[in-house]
Amino acid sequence: MIRVLLVHDECLVRSVLADWLRREADLGVFHAPWRGASGRVRSVRPDVCAADLECADTYGIPPLGELGARVPGVPPPRLLVLASANRPGLLKGAVEAGALGYVDKEGAPERLVEGIRLVAEGKRFVDDSLGFGFLRAAEMPLTRRELSVLVLAAEGASVAEIAGSLHLSNGTVRNYMAAITRKTGARNRIDAIRISQGEGWL
Template identity: 40%
Template sequence: MIRVLIADDQDLVRGGLAALLGLEPDIEVVAEVARGDEVLASVAACHPDVVLLDIEMPGLSGLEVAERLNGVVRVVIVTTFGRPGYLRRALDAGAAGFVVKDAPAAELAAAVRRVMAGERVVDPKLAVTALTVGASPLTVRECDVLRAADGGASVADIARSLFLTEGTVRNYLSSAIGKTGARNRAEAVSTARSRGWL
C-alpha cells in the first residue's frame, strides 16, 4: 500500500481527494491536515510515502513545506493555481510532482503511483507554459516589496515593515515594475502573482 498524507486548507477539497484516493486498492490515506504548519508533525507521526500539498495554506505555504520535506518524503503539489512560476518553485523545492486540481481523479492516483516509483510527474500543459514564460526575473527583495505592496500599502508603510528606507522601496518597486512590464505597482503585483512568482 502507498501511504498518503493530504494537506489542503479547504475541507471539501481535502475530503474529496481522500475519498477518491481511498477508492484505489493500492493507496491508503493515512492523514489529512488543513494547515501547512501541521504537515511536518503529521509526517513524523504517520510516516506517509507521499504527501499531497496545496500551495496556498495558512501557517506555511505548500512550497515552504516541500522545501522542508525535501529528501524526507515524496511530495506532489496539487493546486488550483496552475501557474508556471509555482511549477518552477515547486520543482526547485524538491517536489516530485505537480498536478492541477481539475485533473481527472485517475490522473492523480496515477501521479501518486508514478512518484512512488521514482518518476517526476508534471502537468504537461503547465510544463509547456513554464518553459515559455521562463524563470522569475524578480529578486528575493523585489518579491518581498511587491508582497508588502499588495493591498495598497504606502511606500512609508512598506519601508517600515521591511526595515528599508523609502528610497530603497521606491527603487525595488521601480525595478519590479520594469521587470514585469507593468504600468504601476498594483499591476506588477498582479502580474507577478498570476505567473506564480510571489
C-alpha cells in the same frame, strides 16, 4: 502499501478526494489541511505527500518546506503537487521545494493515482499540460530583492516602512518599485501587485 498524506485546505474536497483514492487497494490515505500538515507528516510518516498548491492562509506559495520535516531514521516523504499552469510562481515554489510529481488540476483525476504510484518509487511525474506554466516560471522577471520589496508593498507597507525593514534608503525602494513596475509590464504599483499575485509570484 503506499502511505499518502493528502494536503488540501477545504475539508469537504479533501475528504471526498481521500475517499476516492481509498478505492485503490495499494493506497493508504490520510488527509490534513495546510495548518497542521507538518505535525501529520511526523505522525503518519507518509511515503508521499500529495499537496494542493492553494493555501487558504496566504496569497501565494504554501509552506512546502514543512512537509519535508525530518524524523530521525525515517526518510522524508516524497512530494507531489496539485497545480495549475496559470500560477507559474506556485510551480516555481514547488520545484524549489524538490517536488517530484506535478499533477494538473485541469486534468482527469486518474492522473493523480498514476502520479502517486510513480512518485512513491522515486520517479518524476509531470503532466504535459503544465509545460507552459513551467516555461513562464523559468521566465520569472523579478530578482529576489525586488520580490521582497513587492511582498512588503502588497502587505500595505509604505515606502518608508519597506526601507526600514530591508535596511534600504527610501530612494532605493522607489527605484526598486519603478523597476518592478517596468519589468511586470504594469501601469503602476497597484497593477504590479495585481499582476504578480495573478501569476503566483507573491
